[in-house]
């Protein structure tokens with residue numbers, strides 16, 4: 001059984017068929033890349049997985065169970081955490097508190113124990129802070145834990161979103177253009193972070209425009225064009241697929257990272 | 260810098276606490292009564308601050324829950340001879356229950372829509388009271404003959420008794436809400452206020468927490484209603500009109516969202532017009548002008564909350580650094596971007 005099975009999902013906006021029977025799987029422990037030209041429907045696939053959209057037809061199975069139509073916070077609880085294409089940090093809150101947001105769903109303290117500041121609540125808080133600092137350390141942002149998230153450099157903000165997602169103990173991490181807006185040095189350290197995430201045993205599904213990055217870290221690619229899957233398989237095979245070359249690599253020489 | 264700001268805040272809190280503790284000995288009965296009134300508004304505003312200030316829910320109907328609490332106390336006391344303080348938890352629960360029922364279907368609405376619906380809630384409650392719903396609210400005359408509260412045989416009668424009762428309750432609320440703010444729940448409300456889609460995407464059950472804030476705030480307003488009934492001895496629908504809601508709302512907006520800010524703002528809003536008693540007719544003008552000046556001059560409000568303190572974080576980081584330099588001495592510094 002695959003960790004994630006996207007089964008023939010179709011998503012329609014008004015008259016526009018954004019996804020047309022999209023079908024692929026993500027195996028446990030792998031790093032899978034979802035690629036395709038702008039507007040192909042990649043982010044829409046992510047939004048269907050995370051429960052932000054409900055596909056018109058088809059199903060999404062996570063660990064063999066359907067998660068179609070579940071609310072986004074439920075999906076996170078089940079073990080799928082995400083980052084956003086357009087960074088969505090809590091800009092005015094501290095770096096640490098952003099990561100604590102990801103930890104939220106693993107904590108138990110309710111209204112009463114919070115109001116009365118019970119010893120159990122305090123212990124849980126301390127453990128949560130420690131765990132979140134570890135995640136910050138993991139992506140290399142522990143030294144700026146007190147800063148406002150919005151004041152960080154763009155590349156650091158992307159890493160912070162990853163740390164926030166990791167804090168929820170995800171089994172599957174989905175990253176929407178994690179290298180978007182990063183310079184070469186930042187991209188290089190992102191590659192390290194993704195490799196380390198994989199070493200932790202977390203499965204990764206990512207959307208990426210930077211073909212060098214994709215070829216380097218993904219063992220499987222799914223290529224979307226106009227809402228259709230036009231190819232899937234290992235990077236070498238996909239790279240030489242004529243449809244892919246025409247649809248995607250043809251218009252973008254593969255080393256260009258403007259988008 | 261932020262240490263200084265924190266010290267100043269803490270100092271002001273203690274100074275304010277000290278002044279409030281001895282105030283009834285320094286002023287006459289009239290001003291003690293004014294301070295009781297300020298305390299009631301402060302209590303209401305502290306509870307609205309959880310909803311509006313912390314969670315960012317635009318709720319302009321808080322007077323409705325105040326009314327439900329006040330009437331619950333009045334009815335239980337005059338019809339069933341319940342002692343006032345016994346009615347307090349029930350007043351809170353009644354207000355919380357009404358909040359739960361009315362908020363459930365509307366809580367997902369966005370700011371401006373929600374604002375309009377919550378204004379509707381006050382009107383519905385007021386009209387229900389005026390029309391003597393279930394024949395127990397006394398119509399537009401309201402309910403009179405509410406008895407004095409007693410604590411362990413001690414009758415609370417004088418102004419300064421009420422003063423300590425109301426401000427004691429404020430102090431307790433301040434403490435509990437401070438704990439709440441410093442918790443997982445308080446943070447969840449702040450995430451929702453900042454960006455509800457991101458909050459939901461991080462695993463925060465947005466509608467659950469919004470509802471929780473709403474019901475908690477209403478519960479507190481209901482308990483404030485008990486104090487109001489006990490102080491006034493007579494209550495009528497006119498005391499819980501839309502204007503009351505607007506004042507509570509304005510106090511919270513002006514405050515900037517911190518609890519100290521709420522207290523200061525309550526004093527400014529309720530106390531200043533009293534100081535300028537000759538001008539009571541132009542109170543509205545005063546409100547309008549103050550709000551306008553604030554918008555221009557300090558759009559974030561008087562005293563926004565300072566960042567939370569995580570005292571244990573420093574120790575954890577030191578431990579991690581020590582552990583790091585043991586494990587791999589050369590690479591620790593290179594990871595940071």
Ligand SMILES: Nc1ncnc2c1ncn2[C@@H]1O[C@H](COP(=O)(O)OP(=O)(O)O)[C@@H](O)[C@H]1O
Pocket residue numbers: 013016018036037038039040041042043044045
């Ligand atoms: N919420 C929405 N409402 C209407 N159309 C949408 C919505 N989200 C995406 N689309 C459309 O679906 C198509 C795919 O978009 P998207 O998934 O963002 O592409 P990609 O991430 O591959 O660049 C685009 O044509 C886009 O305009």
Ligand SMILES: [Mg+2]
Pocket residue numbers: 042043044085
């Ligand atoms: Mg996209």
